[in-house]
Amino acid sequence: MIAASIDIGTNTTLALLAERDQGGLRVLQDQLTPNRLGEALKRSLTLPRDVMSLNVDLLAELVRDFRRAGACAWWISAAARLRLSKGAGWWPGRAFR
Numbered sequence: 001m002i003a004a005s006i007d008i009g010t011n012t013t014l015a016l017l018a019e020r021d022q023g024g025l026r027v028l029q030d031q032l033t034p035n036r037l038g039e040a041l042k043r044s045l046t047l048p049r050d051v052m053s054l055n056v057d058l059l060a061e062l063v064r065d066f067r068r069a070g071a072c073a074w075w076i077s078a079a080a081r082l083r084l085s086k087g088a089g090w091w092p093g094r095a096f097r
Contacts (some may be wrong), residue, residue, distance in 0.1 A: 002028065004071040006062055008055070008078040011037035015062050017069055028069060033058055037082055046086040 007014040017029040035058060040051040066074075 001072060002070045003073040003075070004062075004066040005075045006037065006059065006077075008037070008059070008076070010041060010079045011035065013055070013058055013062075015042050015066075018073060023093055029065070031062075037079075041081050045084065047082075050078060065085060 002017065002019045005014075005016045011034065013033045013035045015029065015031040016027065017035070018025040018027050020026075022059055035055050036051050037047070037055065038095075
């Protein structure tokens with residue numbers, strides 16, 4: 001089974017794709033990408049559209065790549081500051097379209 005984990009933090013997005021094998025897990029992809037969310041959230045609890053768009057694109061690319069690689073189990077988490085920000089609710093779901 002191939003599983004994907006994406007952690008959207010305030011400074012970076014961490015992505016891990018792994019496959020279960022006889023000895024445990026074999027890492028297929030391990031990625032860290034700066035996301036500018038913390039920088040934007042320092043000024044306000046409202047995420048600017050350009051920062052949201054950048055992160056929607058990043059998340060969509062990860063989802064697309066992980067689907068191609070055969071991911072069948074998903075875990076996606078986000079920092080509390082991001083989850084509580086104004087306007088954040090609409091964008092994560094867009095990546096799965």
